Amino acid sequence: MLTLGIETSCDETACAVVKNGKEILSNIVATSLEDHKPYGGVVPEIACRSHVESIAPVLKKSLREAEVSLDEIQLIASTYGPGLPGSLLVGLSTAKAISFAKDIPLIGVDHIQAHLYASLMTDRPPSFPLVGLVISGGHTSLLWMRDVHRFKRIAETQDDACGEAFDKVAKMLKLGYPGGPLIEKRSREGNPKTIPLPLPKLNETSLDFSFSGIKTAVLYKVRELEKVQGTRYKVQGGNHSLPPSIVNDICASFQHVVIETLLRNALLACRRYHAKTLLVGGGVSANQKLRSAFQTRFRNEGLRVLFPPKGLSLDNAAMVAGLGYRLYQKGIRSSLELSCEPLGVR
Ligand code: KG4
Ligand code: ZN
Numbered sequence: 001m002l003t004l005g006i007e008t009s010c011d012e013t014a015c016a017v018v019k020n021g022k023e024i025l026s027n028i029v030a031t032s033l034e035d036h037k038p039y040g041g042v043v044p045e046i047a048c049r050s051h052v053e054s055i056a057p058v059l060k061k062s063l064r065e066a067e068v069s070l071d072e073i074q075l076i077a078s079t080y081g082p083g084l085p086g087s088l089l090v091g092l093s094t095a096k097a098i099s100f101a102k103d104i105p106l107i108g109v110d111h112i113q114a115h116l117y118a119s120l121m122t123d124r125p126p127s128f129p130l131v132g133l134v135i136s137g138g139h140t141s142l143l144w145m146r147d148v149h150r151f152k153r154i155a156e157t158q159d160d161a162c163g164e165a166f167d168k169v170a171k172m173l174k175l176g177y178p179g180g181p182l183i184e185k186r187s188r189e190g191n192p193k194t195i196p197l198p199l200p201k202l203n204e205t206s207l208d209f210s211f212s213g214i215k216t217a218v219l220y221k222v223r224e225l226e227k228v229q230g231t232r233y234k235v236q237g238g239n240h241s242l243p244p245s246i247v248n249d250i251c252a253s254f255q256h257v258v259i260e261t262l263l264r265n266a267l268l269a270c271r272r273y274h275a276k277t278l279l280v281g282g283g284v285s286a287n288q289k290l291r292s293a294f295q296t297r298f299r300n301e302g303l304r305v306l307f308p309p310k311g312l313s314l315d316n317a318a319m320v321a322g323l324g325y326r327l328y329q330k331g332i333r334s335s336l337e338l339s340c341e342p343l344g345v346r
Contacts, residue, residue, distance in 0.1 A: 001328075002068060003075040004098070005321025006059075008091030009083025009111045010137070011036060011047045013054035014317035017066035017073070021325035022121050025066035027311060027318040030054040033178070040177050041167065048086035055094050062317070073104055077324020080108035080334075081341030082138065088340035096336050107324045108334040110149075111315075112139055112344060115281030117148055117323035118308035118316075126277040126304060131269050135262065136282030137163035137178070140209050142269045145279070148326050154269050155207035162258060163284050165211035169218050169254050173247050183251045184287050190245075190252030195221060197257045199264070207265045207272075214257055218250060225250075259290045263297055270303055277304040286313035 003021070007014040011032045017025040032050035036042050063070060078095030081088060092108070099106035116132040132143040132151065140157040160168065163180055170179025175186065197217050200210050225242055242250075266278055278298065284290065285307050298305040312319055 001074045001325060002072055003077055003321040003325045003328075004062070004073045005109075005317035005319070005324060006055075006076070006078040006091040006095050007111070007114075007315055007317040007320045008051045008055065008087050009079045009081070010087060010315060011042045011050070012315040013051045013058050013091075014315060014320075015055075015059045015062035016317035016321050017062055017068055018318055018321035018325065021322045021329075024121075024318045025068065026062045026064075027316055028058050028062040028065065029314075029316055030058050037177050040171050042084070044084045044086055047084055048090065051087055051090035055090055059094070070098065070102060073098075073102070075107060075324060075328050076104050077107045077109050077321050077327075079111045079114065079320050080338055082111055082344030083340075083342060085340060085342040088342065092338065092340050096338070100336060105328065106334050106336065106338065107327055107332065108338045109320045109324050109327070110344060111320075112136075112141070113149055113151075114319040114323045115308075116143070116145070116279045117326070118281050118312040118319035119279040119306040120148070121309060121312065121319070121322050122306065126306065129273070129275060130277040130279060131266065131273055131275040132279045132281065133262065133266050134282045135162040135280065135284035137161060137167065139282065140211075142207055142265060144269075144273050144275075148323060149330070149332070154273070155209060155265060157209040157211065159210055159212040160215065162209070162211060162262065163282070165215050165258065166284065168215055169251075172219055172222055173250060174241070175247070178283075180284055180287065183255055184289065186248045186251040187255045187289065190248030190250070192249075192252040192256035194249040195246075195253045197221075197253050199257055200261055202264065202268075207269055209261065209265060211258065211261075214254065214261075218254055221250065255287070255289060259287075259293050262290070263293060266294075267297065267301060267303075270301075275303075277306065279306050281308055281313070281319075283314045
């Protein structure tokens with residue numbers, strides 16, 4: 001079965017054609033990232049306008065690359081939440097228009113579930129139940145999953161999402177946006193032990209995350225070091241740029257403590273729920289240091305951890321098409337009245 005996936009929940013306009021939920025025939029992603037950079041984060045109005053401009057060319061390209069025509073598509077899967085309302089509407093309305101005009105079944109897909117489904121697009125998918133860890137720019141959650149679409153939320157972030165913390169720390173260090181890949185790059189040259197940061201305390205009853213303490217610790221450290229630099233070089237005020245080697249060390253230390261926090265809570269969740277496998281999804285799962293730390297620790301504990309294949313960590317439509325197909329197989333359908341859910345389905 002050929003599924004067309006459409007994803008426009010944030011700043012990526014993405015379309016993909018996927019065969020039988022796994023075989024990716026095309027996976028096209030256009031991004032308005034450059035337009036948001038001057039603002040240090042995604043501007044919803046800019047994202048929305050960019051989707052309107054990009055959706056038709058991206059759709060055409062995805063069909064061309066898959067070497068299929070719209071008449072051959074048998075299912076349309078579109079993200080309907082969570083995400084930016086205006087952005088979601090562009091993708092969802094496009095999906096509905098095609099569904100109506102071509103009489104193709106429509107299925108609405110949850111963006112968070114799609115991120116986790118990306119890790120199942122492998123040759124050796126694990127069996128349920130399992131634990132899922134979503135680490136994206138907007139969400140940080142642990143889920144107890146009975147199936148691709150049936151889950152219970154075990155833990156959530158109490159403040160910033162994990163990717164958001166990377167973005168904010170990168171801003172503090174004047175590295176640019178998005179922060180995740182920039183911090184990962186600078187960390188490779190840094191030493192996490194030079195400027196140690198505290199691991200957030202764990203509440204006995206909850207596995208919830210909190211990144212605001214780490215973020216504030218970085219802020220105080222940056223201010224203190226800037227002051228030292230200012231005094232050393234007789235520069236007035238606390239805004240003196242830090243030497244690259246110190247920035248590298250702060251990045252390495254921040255990345256280290258974030259990975260340790262995620263690892264600790266994810267391992268505890270697997271133990272508490274007797275899960276043998278952890279699925280990881282979302283933009284932060286692209287981080288290579290995080291991947292290797294998880295692989296090593298999970299292997300040592302006799303557990304399995306699965307990450308999205310290359311190109312499926314960040315927002316994309318292949319994961320949406322893949323999950324849409326699985327839901328369709330389970331008899332789930334959406335009507336043309338389907339509305340977007342900016343906050344997601346709770
Ligand atoms: O899943 P995603 O593409 O969009 C949302 O659904 O939010 O995630 C984007 C987030 C951004 O905050 C970005 O800084 C972070 O993922 N990110 C990374 C890396 N690549 C992207 N964080 C850490 N390391 C990376 N290599
Ligand atoms: Zn996402």
